[in-house]
Amino acid sequence: MPTGTLRPGARRYIGPWSRPDGPSGRPPAGRPTDAGRPLPDHHPVMTAEPTRRPSKPLLVGAVMTPFPVMVQVDMPLDEVAELMAQNDITGVPVVDANGVLVGVLSQTDMIRAAATEGAGLRPWSGFTARHVMSHHPVVVRAETPLVEAASRLERHGIHRLVVVADDGCTPIGVISVTDLLPLLVDAADL
Numbered sequence: 001m002p003t004g005t006l007r008p009g010a011r012r013y014i015g016p017w018s019r020p021d022g023p024s025g026r027p028p029a030g031r032p033t034d035a036g037r038p039l040p041d042h043h044p045v046m047t048a049e050p051t052r053r054p055s056k057p058l059l060v061g062a063v064m065t066p067f068p069v070m071v072q073v074d075m076p077l078d079e080v081a082e083l084m085a086q087n088d089i090t091g092v093p094v095v096d097a098n099g100v101l102v103g104v105l106s107q108t109d110m111i112r113a114a115a116t117e118g119a120g121l122r123p124w125s126g127f128t129a130r131h132v133m134s135h136h137p138v139v140v141r142a143e144t145p146l147v148e149a150a151s152r153l154e155r156h157g158i159h160r161l162v163v164v165a166d167d168g169c170t171p172i173g174v175i176s177v178t179d180l181l182p183l184l185v186d187a188a189d190l
Contacts, residue, residue, distance in 0.1 A: 060149050061142030063183065064163045064173035070095050073102055077124030077132065081110060093162045093171040094133045100169045101162055103133035139164045140175065150180055 070093045071080050084092060084107065091106035113124055113132040140149050140161045149161055163173035 057145035057147060058183070059142065060140050060144045060146060060161075060163055060175050061173070063146060063179050064142065064175040065179065066173045068093055068162075068171055068174040070171060071105065071129050072097070073130045073133075074128045077110060077113065077127045077129065080105060080129055081124070091160050091174075091176075093137065093174065094129045095171065099171075101137055101139065101164060101171050103129070103135050104137040104160070104162060105129050105133040106159070109133060137162050139168070141166070142172065146180065146183065149175055153177060153180075 069083065069087050069089060071083065073094050073096050075083075080092065084090070091104060093101055094103040094105050096102050109132045110124070113127055138152055138156050138158060138161055140152060140163055142163055152161060153159065160174055160176035162171050163175055164170060165172050
């Protein structure tokens with residue numbers, strides 16, 4: 001049998017590197033050696049911490065919720081509330097008839113509107129998304145690093161960002177603090 005080949009059904013030893021790998025008695029390829037002899041496990045080269053390569057920053061597009069639920073600017077608030085409840089969401093981008101982003105409407109905006117109207121049976125009667133939305137939505141692009149997105153959320157004191165297409169006005173996703181929290185937990189475990 002030629003050197004370096006295995007019998008049918010035989011398995012090559014894979015274990016502590018200090019044991020020779022194969023009939024040559026040489027350490028496995030890629031292992032540090034000293035003049036052809038394997039280095040002991042306690043050698044500084046073997047015990048050094050591996051260097052971490054800088055990783056590419058995680059981008060908004062990898063974490064965002066794509067195809068967000070959106071509402072038209074003239075949608076009555078009671079319909080918006082029902083839509084948000086059905087989809088278990090706390091905010092929505094508001095668009096005009098052309099699909100252009102004109103605002104963001106959150107549960108907080110709706111509660112403020114209800115509190116202003118009083119505790120009647122139909123607190124939003126006559127109100128549409130236009131009346132209570134935030135008129136200057138904070139946006140981000142899918143290529144934005146998550147660190148920058150988190151910074152914008154903090155800087156503006158908001159809970160979600162609308163992710164827009166390259167045209168800067170067509171919503172393609174939403175990223176919220178809820179999307180970022182699991183990443184922070186994972187990063188803390190590293």
